[in-house]
Amino acid sequence: MDRSYVEDQVFEKQDFRQKPLPKAEYDNCHFVHCQFDNTDMSEIHFADCRFDHCNLSNAKLLQTAFKNIKFKDCKLVGLLFDTCSEFLFEVDFEHCTLNFSSFSNRKMKKTSWRNCTLQEVDFTGTDLTAAIFLQTTLSGARFENTVLEKTDFRTATLFSINPEINKMKKARFSAGGALLLLDKYELEIEG
The missing domain is CATH 2.160.20.80 (E3 ubiquitin-protein ligase SopA)
Known part of the structure; x- marks a missing residue:
């Protein structure tokens, strides 16, 4: 399966509960005030991305790739990071709520x-x-x-x-x- 590639994009105030984020490779993208809660983010690959003021609570992360990802002011409640891809897994958190993860x-x-x-x-x-x-x-x-x-x-x-x-x-x-x-x-x- 050919995977689309998205680079250097800013996604602002997007509600991915209504229209899911397409399965793709996102490189150096910035997600600001986006809603991912209760969505399926499985098999999406993120590299060198930032999430600011986003809600990813209870999102499904089966084989999701997080490579050098920064989360700031995000709500990340109930996330199972242990189901993410292990390859180059690297995350950083600032002012985030990660309860029950x-x-x-x-x-x-x-x-x-x-x-x-x-x-x-x-x-x-x-x-x-x-x-x-x-x-x-x-x-x-x-x-x-x-x-x-x-x-x-x-x-x-x-x-x-x-x-x-x-x-x-x-x-x-x-x-x-x-x-x-x-x-x-x-x-x-x-x-």
Whole structure:
């Protein structure tokens, strides 16, 4: 099947719930104030694209390719990034809501989440080596068999991580954040 190729386009205020985004390769495109929620984005390839102020909540992402993609001020609730294509998967998030999403078993070295909300997000088996959670809320996020080596949690909040079931060598925490690593022991620490 020949796939169409779209390059250097700006899509602004498009409602792809009404007319779906065609399956194609989108290179260096910019999506602004677009609605993708509850759509099927399967097998669409994005490379070097930006999504600003878009809603992709509950979109289907089966074999969707995200290669060097920036999401800013987006609503990304309930997305299963673990069903995306693994080839060159690279994403970056700023001021996004990603509640109830899954990154299970993804390789996400050096990924950055800045000022994001990641409530009940699944990072089981994910490689987050040198990732950064800057001013990010991780309430109920699941870290299990996760590689967190050199990961920066210094300004992250509300996380609960069991050091016994995750690889955490040289992970970075604030003094208060380091106490959250003791949650599972139900200790009473006074200070």
